[in-house]
Amino acid sequence: MIEVKNVSFTYPNGVEALKDVSLAVNRGEFVAIMGQNGAGKTTLVKLFNGLLKPAKGEVLVDGVSTRKVSVAKLARKVGFVFQNPDHQLFSETVEEEVSFALRNFGFGKRAIKKRVDWALGLLGLTQYREASPFMLSGGERKRVALASVLAWDPDYLILDEPTIGQDHRQKEKLRQFIVQLNAQGKTVIVVTHDVEFVAECAPRVVLMTQGRILAEGPAVDILTDRNLLAEASIVPPQMTQIFEGLKDFGLSEKVIDLEDGAKALLDFLGADG
Amino acid sequence: MKGSLPLVTSRCTLAIIEASNLTYTYPGRKEPSLLDVSLTVKKGEFVVLTGPSGCGKTTLCRCFNGLIPHFYGGALEGDLRVAGLKVAEHEISELARHVGLVFQNPQNQLFSLSVEKDVAFGLENIGMLREEIQKQVDWALTMTGIEDLRDRAPHELSGGQQQRVAIASVLAMKPEVMVLDEPTSFLDPLGAQTIFEVIHDLNERLGITVILVEHRLDLASKYADHVIIMDEGKVLLDGEPRGIFGSEEARLIGVGIPKATRLYQVLERRGVHLRRMPLTSAEASQLLREVLK
Amino acid sequence: MSMFDGFKFRKVTSPIHRLDPRAKFLYVCVVFVVAILFNELLPLLLLFLLQIPIIFVAGVQREWLRSMRGAALFAVIIFVMNFVFTYFFPGSIAGIVPPVNTFSEYFLIFERSLTLTFRFIVLIESFSVFFLTTSPDRLSLALQQSHVPYELCFAFTTAVRFVPVLAEEAQTIMDAQRARGLELEGGNFLKRVRNYVPVLIPLIVSAIRRSLELAEAMESRAWGATDKRTNLYVLKLAGGDYGLMFASFGGLALAVFARFYLTIPSITTLLAL
Numbered sequence: 001m002i003e004v005k006n007v008s009f010t011y012p013n014g015v016e017a018l019k020d021v022s023l024a025v026n027r028g029e030f031v032a033i034m035g036q037n038g039a040g041k042t043t044l045v046k047l048f049n050g051l052l053k054p055a056k057g058e059v060l061v062d063g064v065s066t067r068k069v070s071v072a073k074l075a076r077k078v079g080f081v082f083q084n085p086d087h088q089l090f091s092e093t094v095e096e097e098v099s100f101a102l103r104n105f106g107f108g109k110r111a112i113k114k115r116v117d118w119a120l121g122l123l124g125l126t127q128y129r130e131a132s133p134f135m136l137s138g139g140e141r142k143r144v145a146l147a148s149v150l151a152w153d154p155d156y157l158i159l160d161e162p163t164i165g166q167d168h169r170q171k172e173k174l175r176q177f178i179v180q181l182n183a184q185g186k187t188v189i190v191v192t193h194d195v196e197f198v199a200e201c202a203p204r205v206v207l208m209t210q211g212r213i214l215a216e217g218p219a220v221d222i223l224t225d226r227n228l229l230a231e232a233s234i235v236p237p238q239m240t241q242i243f244e245g246l247k248d249f250g251l252s253e254k255v256i257d258l259e260d261g262a263k264a265l266l267d268f269l270g271a272d273g
Numbered sequence: 274m275k276g277s278l279p280l281v282t283s284r285c286t287l288a289i290i291e292a293s294n295l296t297y298t299y300p301g302r303k304e305p306s307l308l309d310v311s312l313t314v315k316k317g318e319f320v321v322l323t324g325p326s327g328c329g330k331t332t333l334c335r336c337f338n339g340l341i342p343h344f345y346g347g348a349l350e351g352d353l354r355v356a357g358l359k360v361a362e363h364e365i366s367e368l369a370r371h372v373g374l375v376f377q378n379p380q381n382q383l384f385s386l387s388v389e390k391d392v393a394f395g396l397e398n399i400g401m402l403r404e405e406i407q408k409q410v411d412w413a414l415t416m417t418g419i420e421d422l423r424d425r426a427p428h429e430l431s432g433g434q435q436q437r438v439a440i441a442s443v444l445a446m447k448p449e450v451m452v453l454d455e456p457t458s459f460l461d462p463l464g465a466q467t468i469f470e471v472i473h474d475l476n477e478r479l480g481i482t483v484i485l486v487e488h489r490l491d492l493a494s495k496y497a498d499h500v501i502i503m504d505e506g507k508v509l510l511d512g513e514p515r516g517i518f519g520s521e522e523a524r525l526i527g528v529g530i531p532k533a534t535r536l537y538q539v540l541e542r543r544g545v546h547l548r549r550m551p552l553t554s555a556e557a558s559q560l561l562r563e564v565l566k
Numbered sequence: 567m568s569m570f571d572g573f574k575f576r577k578v579t580s581p582i583h584r585l586d587p588r589a590k591f592l593y594v595c596v597v598f599v600v601a602i603l604f605n606e607l608l609p610l611l612l613l614f615l616l617q618i619p620i621i622f623v624a625g626v627q628r629e630w631l632r633s634m635r636g637a638a639l640f641a642v643i644i645f646v647m648n649f650v651f652t653y654f655f656p657g658s659i660a661g662i663v664p665p666v667n668t669f670s671e672y673f674l675i676f677e678r679s680l681t682l683t684f685r686f687i688v689l690i691e692s693f694s695v696f697f698l699t700t701s702p703d704r705l706s707l708a709l710q711q712s713h714v715p716y717e718l719c720f721a722f723t724t725a726v727r728f729v730p731v732l733a734e735e736a737q738t739i740m741d742a743q744r745a746r747g748l749e750l751e752g753g754n755f756l757k758r759v760r761n762y763v764p765v766l767i768p769l770i771v772s773a774i775r776r777s778l779e780l781a782e783a784m785e786s787r788a789w790g791a792t793d794k795r796t797n798l799y800v801l802k803l804a805g806g807d808y809g810l811m812f813a814s815f816g817g818l819a820l821a822v823f824a825r826f827y828l829t830i831p832s833i834t835t836l837l838a839l
Contacts, residue, residue, distance in 0.1 A: 037432065037461045051741045072747045080745040086775070087735070087742045090767035100764070104747030134771065139326055148746065165377075165458050167326045167488050168529035193461040196491070196532075235462045238491050238532035238554045245558025249565050258532055262539045268565065269545060335782075344785050366791035374786040380731060381776050382783035384724050386703045393798040395787035400794045407798065428730045442787065 001026050002048055002078075002156060007057035009043055017043040019211040020057070025189060027155065030182040032198045032219070033191045035208035036233045041191045044208070045158050048189070049078040061156075076105055079154030083161040085145035089133040094125060097133050098148045105152055119151040123177075139170050156187045163194045175201055199223055199237035199256040207232050224254045289450060289482050290314035290337065294351035297332060297341060306332040308506040310351070314499065316449070319476045320484045321493050321514070323528050324503035330486045333503070334454045336360060337484065339368040356449045369395065373443030375453040379435035379460075383427040383442075388419065391427065392442045399446075413445035416479075417471055433464030440471060444481075451475065452484045457492075465492060472496070491531040494518065494552045502526060515550045533557035581806060582624035582699045587708035589807035590696050596814040597692040600821040601685045606830045607677050609821070610684040617691050626698040633694040634687070641683050648679035673834045702726040707801050716795055724780070732773070739768045 002025040009018040017040045025031055033041045046052040047059045050066040059066040061074060082088060091097040098119055102112045120126045123143045128136060133144050142162075149157070159178070163171050171194075179201060182188045192198060198205060198219055205222040207214045209232040215222055222228060224240050236244070243255040243264075251268060255261045295310040307329050314320055322330050335341045342349040343365050353360045356371035376382050385391040392413050396406045414420045417437045427435060436456050443451060453472065457465035469485075473496045476483045487493040494500075500517045502510040504526050510517045517523055518534045533551040537560075540547065547564060551557035582590075600613060621630050652675045700708075706719045740750060743764045750761055824830065 036463065046741070049745055051745060071744045072749055075745050075747050080742075082738070082742040082745070084738075086772060087739045087768050088746070089771075090764045101746035104749070137327060152747075165455075167324075167527075169325055169527040171529075172527075195462060233461075233463050235466070239536075241554035242533060242536065242557045242561070245555065246561055246565065249562075251565075258535060258539070262536060262543075265536075265540065265561065265565075266543055266545065338786055340782060340785060344782065364791075365785045366788040369786055369788035369791070374782075376779065376783060378779060381779035384720070384727060384780065384784070386701070386723060386727050390703065390798060397796050397798060398788040398791050400792040400796050403796060403798060403800065406796065410798065427727065446788070 001060075001062060003058075003060040004044070004047065005058045005060070007047060007054040007059060009047070009052060009055050011043075017211055018047075018054075021211070021213055022057075023206060023213060023216070025156075025187065027187050028182070028185055029187055030178070030201070030203040031187075031189045031206060032201065032203045033189065033206045033208060034193060034195075034198060034222075034232070034234065035214075036193060038210075039208040039232070040211040041208055042160055043211075045080070045160065045189060045191055048074075048156065048158060049080050050074040051080075072104065075101075075154070076152065077154055078156045078158065079149040079152070080158045081146055081149045081160065081162065083164060085141040088145050088148065089141060092132060093130050094120070094128045094133050094136075094144055094147075095130065097144055098151050101148060101152050107152070115151045115153070119147040122150065123147045138165060142166075156189065157181065158189045158191070160191045161193070162190060163192060163197050171197060193234070195223065195235060195237050199239065202256065207234070209233070220254050220256055223256050287316045288313045289316040289318075289356055290484075291354045292336075292351070293353075295333075295336065295353055296348075296350040297336065298348050299332075299345065300347045302347075304506075306506050307336070310503075310506075310508050312501060312508055312511055314450075314482060314484065316482055317476070317480045318482055318498045319473070319496050320482075320499045320501060321490070321497040322484055322486045322501045322503070323488060323490060324509075325527055327505075328503040329506040330503055331454055332506075334374065334452050334484070334486060337450070337452050338372040338374045339363065339365040340374070366398070369448075370399065370446055371448050372450045372452060373446060373448040375436070375439050375443055375451065375456050377455045377458050379432045379439060380427075382439045383435060386426050387423070388425050388427065388430075388438050388441075389414075389423045391438055392445050394442060395446045409445050409447070413441040416444060416475065417441040431464070432460050433467055436460065436464075436468055437471060440468070440475075444475065448481065450482045450484065452486075454486045455488070456485075457487070457489065462492070465489060469493060469496060488529055490518070490529050491533075491553075494531055502528060514552055518552060519550050580624045580626075580699070582620060582695070583701075584806065585699070585810060586801050586803050586807040587696075587700045587705050588712065588801070589803065589810045590700060591708070592811055593814045594692045594696050596818045598689060599818060601688045603821055603825045604830070605678070605681060607681045607684065607833050608830055609824065610681055610688060613688050614684060614691060617688075617695065621691075621695060624695065624699050626695070629698055630691075630694050633690060633698075637687065637690045641687055644686050645679050645683040648682045649675060652678055670834060674832065677833055703799075704801065707797070707799055710797065711801055728776070732769070735772060736765070736769055739765050739772075742768075 004021055004023040007018055007021045010016045021044065033044060035041050043052065047054060047066065048061065050069060050071040053067050061077060066074060089097060091100060095116055098116045099112050102115060107115070120129060123146060125143055125147055128140065133141060136144065162174055166174065175197065178188055178190065202219040204216065205219045206216040207222055207228060214232055215228050223237055226236065226244070229236050237256045239255050239258060239261045243251060243253055243261060247253050251264055255264060290313065292310055292312050295307055296305050297307040298305040310333065322333070324330055332341065335345065336353055337355055339360050341347065342361060349361060355368065358368060358371065360368065383391050385394060389410060392410045393406050396409055414423060417440050419434065419437050419441060422430065422434060422438065427438065430438065457468050460468065469492060472483055472485065475481050485493060494514055497514045500510070500512065500514045501508055502517060502523060509526060510520065510522060518530050519538065523530060531552055533554050533556060536557060537547055537550050545564060547560040549560060551560055597613065601610060604610060621627055656675060702723055706723045709719045710716060744750060748761060748764055753761065
């Protein structure tokens, strides 16, 4: 479990990024941390793997304070996939890239090979094993970055804005992949401002604005609350917008999913005869 | 008659971009990135260009202002005319006065230490007189709503503000066409919305032809007169929005069709008919209200 | 805050900030020449003190102090080296024949070393004032109007403009690699250098990519359309600039006169040591 207890954080340039934030993420959960650019989402998750240490308050990962452990040790448990894969890629081959962290963590040669094989297979990159990561397309490079983090099988996986620059199909594949990972027991934390993506995944949503947590709860509750979203400067999902205009017909406003919305309409019309 | 203005202003039916059988291969590559692309864009249109990653939309954008073939080299076959100029025969610096290109990354298209200087950059390059530059810079800043950012340094600005500066610096050169290559990729939805509104405004008020490359079709489709969908270097769909977004082909290509449209299709299949195919959520709400009564 | 802050331009308005960089540069050159003219401590101390009011008028005292603090280490090294050198080879000071034994002789050596140290300090002082009160923009404009090719001026401003961007990116890359278990602190020198490879390569690759994107953007805004490039801003020499230039030349004339026609006593003699 990752616990954030009354944490405040200010950057050296004076920006107060987090103001008295408290949050708990249990093992196996799927959480989306949402908010505008500048709300403090990335700052918050950087506290989870110790890249940033809280100025006030405490962050505990599985009971251990992040102040007492090095980033390398925390990273073993908390994997962080950064927004831009080009900030990580530096090796001559994809294989070397994916095994980088494993070498840092002291895995044995055989274990490294097994894990690299597994991670490449999982993300459909086996044929690029000997390729230079710089020669791959944007989408492929993103997968290499993801593979290199999954390779050491961290308990918690943080993805920072994974949908930026992705087309519709890539987002679909990513969504399915994340849902599958979570179903297999991995704790997944996604930092994003992509409302549609979150509406389709329907995780637990933590809504942030100006360094505070505004609200948290199931996606269907948070993403349909107009006032909350307005305060966080977030646009509601398309389905919610459609159903907002229909509330005087007695239809539920709490719709974020296409299938659910269609069903609700058909039931309503069927009931009318 | 020569010399007299047509009585009908804004949307005339003259073509401002004409591409015939455009094929292009980047230097050193074996496969072409554009394959036999033919299309026509009329003056004043708002075109949304979309397609899966790697389909050639970025390559096509770079053809419009001459970066291809003049900057990138490679083999360009076929014919492309923009604003009456044959792209292969004119320098980028000349084409730049007719076609502006706004790129994806807000940061990497701003060079100066102040917004005003960045907006003036293109005009300085063409050797315009100072007084004229000042006037056009002021105008461009006003048109994009960023006069208050005039003296700020680009590094202090948010991504959305930076993109508006980029648009202003392109606008200052008074081009007939503005091409925007995924300008909202790095912006949050609210920032993206603002950019679309600015572009739409320029299209409506000034008659600038817009070519917008976007994945977020739910946000962009309401502005489009004309939609082009590409895949694997070819133009697969080309026409007006409703026809294209509602088509089976669009669904198979895998672009992000607006949920309003998809809802319409699901309901159609189950025997519930709306008067029209909606593109936006607001439209869908309205049409559904008619059916629900 | 590092020593380099003592040279970073601060966006404040003062009469000094408004002066034309070319006039200020002339002033710096004059200071340089005057500092070299004299071997005696008195004129250099005077030169040092004369510039202090300029610093206060410009309102950059705090930053200037930082540059002085940063220069302090070098100053000490220069002093010590000169002292030791002059001690063993005192021929450069009139009237001393080795070996050095009287207190007055020691004091002369001390004074000489202090003089040479102050030469360095005075130069740092004037350069610091120059850079603190001149925006990179105006500096570039001054270069352009001094017929430095535009490409070079542009390269200069662009470099300055991207310094904060690169700094941020370097930090992000370090974070991304630390999150994969990379240890950036500790270890012997060789190990530390090797550990920076995963930080340098993404930085360099990113810089190359950025250059390409910048080039595209420049071309798209009619770069190279004409040889006769114009400028929105133009630097014009005004009253204050002429005043500064006049004062500088006047000062230079006085200094030359003093050097060749007056004998300047050393402090040692003044104190009758």
